[in-house]
Every structure is written in structure tokens, then in C-alpha cells.
Amino acid sequence: MSYKNEWFLLEANDEIDEIEHREPTEEFLFYRAVSTGDIETVRKNCEQGRFMEGEGVGVLSRDPVVNLKYHFVITTAMITRLCRQTGMELEQAFRMSDFYIQKLDDIHTEEEVHRLHDEMVMDYTEKMRKYSRSDTNSKHINVCKEYIYSHIKERITIEDLADELGVSSGYLSRLFKKETGVSVSAYIRRQKIDMAKNLLRFSDYSMIEIANRLSFSSQSHFIQQFREVVGMTPKKYRDEYYMVQWDIEPGPIHSDGGDHGVQNKQLS
Structure with a gap:
């Protein structure tokens, strides 16, 4: 069976409606908080454990660690793009993205992925806070x-x-x-x-x-x-x-x- 046909069957299955995803608006607001340097909002999100299995992330893999890694890559990509659009230097934005994604290779537990995620988003947020307070350049x-x-x-x-x-x-x-x-x-x-x-x-x-x-x-x-x-x-x-x-x-x-x-x- 092709992947496309498998998706059609899954889509027709009532059980797919039971998979909960975080509201797109909430997710976008979090990305915006990072890209605008909103330390308090981002820290609060981390403290609430929103980046956790069953706490707002969808299921991309049956393996819980791999699932979080996939979401980590998606989150990093989105944050990198928004930070770049908001003014972060292109080279810095993508070097940071590469650095944190490569760190996933050495991680083997959900707790470690959570910890890396929080460190990554706070790193981007702090850099964007500094940028937003100082940049008025041509x-x-x-x-x-x-x-x-x-x-x-x-x-x-x-x-x-x-x-x-x-x-x-x-x-x-x-x-x-x-x-x-x-x-x-x-x-x-x-x-x-x-x-x-x-x-x-x-x-x-x-x-x-x-x-x-x-x-x-x-x-x-x-x-x-x-x-x-x-x-x-x-x-x-x-x-x-x-x-x-x-x-x-x-x-x-x-x-x-x-x-x-x-x-x-x-x-x-």
C-alpha cells in the first residue's frame, strides 16, 4: 500500500480526530515571543512544560524520544525563520539552528530533549531581546x-x-x-x-x-x-x-x- 493510500485510510478513520494538536495561534504566539525577545512569556512556556509528550505536541513518531526530536527540529526551523525576519543576522541564525539540531544526535531521553529545547528557545530569545533594544540600523x-x-x-x-x-x-x-x-x-x-x-x-x-x-x-x-x-x-x-x-x-x-x-x- 502506498503512503498516500495509507493516509486516506487514516484520514477516514474516526480515531484521527482524537489526536489533539496545539492551537496554531498559540504556537505562533510562542514563536513570536521568541523572535521579539519576550523573555517572560518564553520562560513561562518552558516552566509550564508545553514542549512535552501529551502537552501540546502532535504525534509524528511512535517513539516518544524521536517524536520530541522531530518537534524540536520543527520548532527550531520556525524560530530561526522568524528571528531572521525580525533582524537576526542570517549567518548567526542558521549557525545557531545547526548547532542545536546537531546536539540531538547525543540525546537519548525525553528529559534531555526538553532541557535542550528550553535552552535553545531561551538562547534565541535573549539574543533577540538585545537586538530589538539596540537595532535601528540601515x-x-x-x-x-x-x-x-x-x-x-x-x-x-x-x-x-x-x-x-x-x-x-x-x-x-x-x-x-x-x-x-x-x-x-x-x-x-x-x-x-x-x-x-x-x-x-x-x-x-x-x-x-x-x-x-x-x-x-x-x-x-x-x-x-x-x-x-x-x-x-x-x-x-x-x-x-x-x-x-x-x-x-x-x-x-x-x-x-x-x-x-x-x-x-x-x-x-
Whole structure:
């Protein structure tokens, strides 16, 4: 029997009406909450366990773990698309999606899928909260930001960005400073340091390896730049924050790029 004929029989079976699905409006509102950075709504949804077998998700597999994995992929795809439409950089949106979906390969229980789901949606929500509070940029500047994100491991110059956009470096430099309040070089440095902070927290790369991966001219230059931005050396930062995750609180995001109103705890 073909799959199409099997579906016709299932569709005609009264039992199909017994399969409950979450209202599309509710599901869409949740996706919108993520893409608009609505921390409270998304956290409440996670606390209520809406992403659970029998609690709002349909049946896509008879295996409960596989079923949740399928729904996880669907949820991630929808959130990625909406976040992208709302302004998240294309490369960042899809790299995050790939990262979390690939994590499913190492998961074998429903509880682990639930936990990954909640971490994924909160990660997207927090990033969109920051974006929605700070982004008023033109298309040129958003393209610049996307280029910087996707080439963060390389040495990036204002000339590279100007060539990408087909404008003069002087014009782009003035436009970037006007719209973001910082120079191109300061923005690139901030993005590289943010990436370095993640590597210091969640990897075992040495200082020289991190410096090389992010195309700093030397280890000493990396340490100097890191200290100027963060206020401490990379070694001290790793000593304090290695394998620490953040508990997101709905506190303000300040223009200095710091995350205020957050607590942290040691990963188990």
C-alpha cells in the first residue's frame, strides 16, 4: 500500500480526530515571543512544560524520544525563520539552528530533549531581546554586521567591508559611527572579544590558540585588547567563568555591551 493510500485510510478513520494538536495561534504566539525577545512569556512556556509528550505536541513518531526530536527540529526551523525576519543576522541564525539540531544526535531521553529545547528557545530569545533594544540600523550597516559575524575568525578591515558593499571606506566609516555610535574597528573588536569570552568559558583552547583563531596579531595583543574591553585578563576571566552558564534575568541591556541583571551558576 502506498503512503498516500495509507493516509486516506487514516484520514477516514474516526480515531484521527482524537489526536489533539496545539492551537496554531498559540504556537505562533510562542514563536513570536521568541523572535521579539519576550523573555517572560518564553520562560513561562518552558516552566509550564508545553514542549512535552501529551502537552501540546502532535504525534509524528511512535517513539516518544524521536517524536520530541522531530518537534524540536520543527520548532527550531520556525524560530530561526522568524528571528531572521525580525533582524537576526542570517549567518548567526542558521549557525545557531545547526548547532542545536546537531546536539540531538547525543540525546537519548525525553528529559534531555526538553532541557535542550528550553535552552535553545531561551538562547534565541535573549539574543533577540538585545537586538530589538539596540537595532535601528540601515541595510548597509546590517550587511556589515552580518559580514563581520560570518568572518569573525579573519582579519577584517574597513576596506573589506567597503568592497563588500561597493561604497567608499570613508563613507562607510562615517555611516557606521553615526548609526551605531562606535567605529568599525571598535565594533569588530567587541565581536571578537565576545567570541573569545565564549571560548574561554566553554573550551580548553589556550590563550595563544584563541588569539590565533580570532586573528589577533599576537597573544600579547589579544590579552591587551581583552583587558581593555572586559576589564580583566583572559586568564582571570577563565578562572572565574570557566563552564559557567547564565541564568537570564529581564534586566536592562546597557550600551556598554555588558549583561546586567544576570546571575550565573556552575554547570553540573
